[in-house]
Amino acid sequence: MTADVAESVRGRDLLAYRDEFPLLSNATYLNTCSLGALPRRGRAKLHEFLDQWERLGASAWYGHWMAELGALREDFGWVIGRPGSEIALAPNVSVALASFASALDPLHRGDEATTRALGEALDWRPSRGAPSRTRVVTTALDFPTLGHQWLARSPLGVELVVIPSPDGLTVPLDSFASAIDERTALVATGHVYFTTGAVQDLPGLARLCHERGALLLADAYQATGLIPTNAAALGVDAYVSGSLKWLFGGPGTAFLWLRPAVRQALVPTTTGWFSGSRQFEFDVASLEFADDGRKFEMGTPAVPSAFLARGGMSLVREIGVEAMHARTVELGASAIRLADAAGLEVRAVRDDAQRAGMLGIRSATPRAVVAELAAQGIIVDARPDIVRLSPAFYNTESEVADAVEAIARVARAGP
Ligand SMILES: Cc1ncc(COP(=O)(O)O)c(C=O)c1O
Incomplete structure (x- = not known):
């Protein structure tokens, strides 16, 4: 992260934007690389379209x-x-x-x-x-x-x-x-x-x-x-x-x-x-x-x-790509650190400069893990051999920690 971007991330409260996304108050949402959460202003724009048509x-x-x-x-x-x-x-x-x-x-x-x-x-x-x-x-x-x-x-x-x-x-x-x-x-x-x-x-x-x-x-x-x-x-x-x-x-x-x-x-x-x-x-x-x-x-x-x-x-446009990127990479690095500490097998690029919005945690049964986490209100994703996590600018450190801990619990419990 460059000094300028680090300053812009610290200097602005990105988490204030959580209220833009009602989904975030209902679930721990770590699947932006599949589908970004709906912002309130997206809903408002859709209503604008419907009003004009009507x-x-x-x-x-x-x-x-x-x-x-x-x-x-x-x-x-x-x-x-x-x-x-x-x-x-x-x-x-x-x-x-x-x-x-x-x-x-x-x-x-x-x-x-x-x-x-x-x-x-x-x-x-x-x-x-x-x-x-x-x-x-x-x-x-x-x-x-x-x-x-x-x-x-x-x-x-x-x-x-x-x-x-x-x-x-x-x-x-x-x-x-x-x-x-x-x-x-x-x-x-x-x-x-x-x-x-x-x-x-x-x-x-x-x-x-x-x-x-x-x-x-x-x-x-x-x-x-x-x-x-x-x-x-x-x-x-x-x-x-x-x-x-x-x-x-x-x-x-x-x-x-x-x-x-x-x-x-x-x-x-x-x-x-x-x-x-x-x-x-x-x-x-x-x-x-x-x-x-x-x-x-x-x-x-x-x-x-x-x-x-x-x-x-x-x-x-309002938040800026640099700030979103810096926060996303930072949360990804936290997820990797926590998964390593929990003994999970991480499938991700370690160098922050070479990694963007997602990381994998190896699993023999990724679909079952995703279903188990969904039952706990944690939304992640399955791809062949991995559970895929993609924290975004609107996620918190504790959401990332909860998801990694839940994956580790399922792994410890075994198939
Ligand atoms: C890298 C990449 N390309 C393409 C797509 C989707 O392509 P399409 O818009 O044709 O559904 C996705 C995800 O859905 C993707 O992750």
Whole structure:
């Protein structure tokens, strides 16, 4: 933690925000990496949507909702250090990925114009007679939907390469280095891995990809709202994330950001009428893409979810990502210390600078442990072989201690 951030965490009472989250008075909630708790202002925003719909019907689109969608693009742009005009909204990360993946299909086929345009965007000169870029590289620690986009394209000749994690926690750059070659179109991996909390070195990985003419996409679902980010400075070409977890905005809203040169070089082959530059001319016979982030949008957005997401974003903007991150990492470190002391087997990155919002405690029966804790009002999560804990800025040291103690009690009692 830097001195400035430490000061900002101490200097402000983050726990005063607990009252924003009614869930926290009913349960010990340590599962933000699955679903952030609902803030009161999210509920208020949803009511605002309902009131507008009830009062105005379709006029709400022009009077309010299009502006709200624009404001949400600005919010998402702000949280990744980019202008809102570079953001494409999507209902979930899978749709955002599908739209991006569709634009790579011509590259996989060896289409010359796409290969040339991307080469220029990456400052890369393809050698004569180079093979088509049919491969996408991901890792064994990544969220399934990331690999699934390209597994679903295997009938088109796309091959998914899955790199193992040598320690079950991280995937070092060396492992990527041996997997990326002139057949690689894309490396798609997490900014933060969803079971281990390990932070990936994206600038280093971007250099590695670009030296070999491959694109880099980061799935930032477990990073956005937690890791202070400037997507362009990370060097990534594509960045996807959403409101569900560390943005406290509930399901139904996600986004895609593309580096502007890459966005210009790519043309989606899966689309919808919100991506057009002349959307309200209703011309079925022509398609001109918007020249900003909306190029990768699809159809009618989930407006109630956009309102909810704006409620969460107002909180994130007010508190600031640095303060949330510092407190989250501090609570994670406490959980690791307590679990070590209780003799539990911790599966987490030890270095605070390399760990984000979650840690695992090894268990042979994680689902049973999660159910036992839920019966005691402690909400944690199960993933294969681990009980996953994710303290957030709104949790207390004693909540973390209670959860670790409850896990230790269940472990002592045995199966
Ligand atoms: C790293 C990561 N990516 C993606 C998702 C979800 O993807 P989608 O929005 O398509 O459901 C999650 C969690 O739900 C996640 O943890």
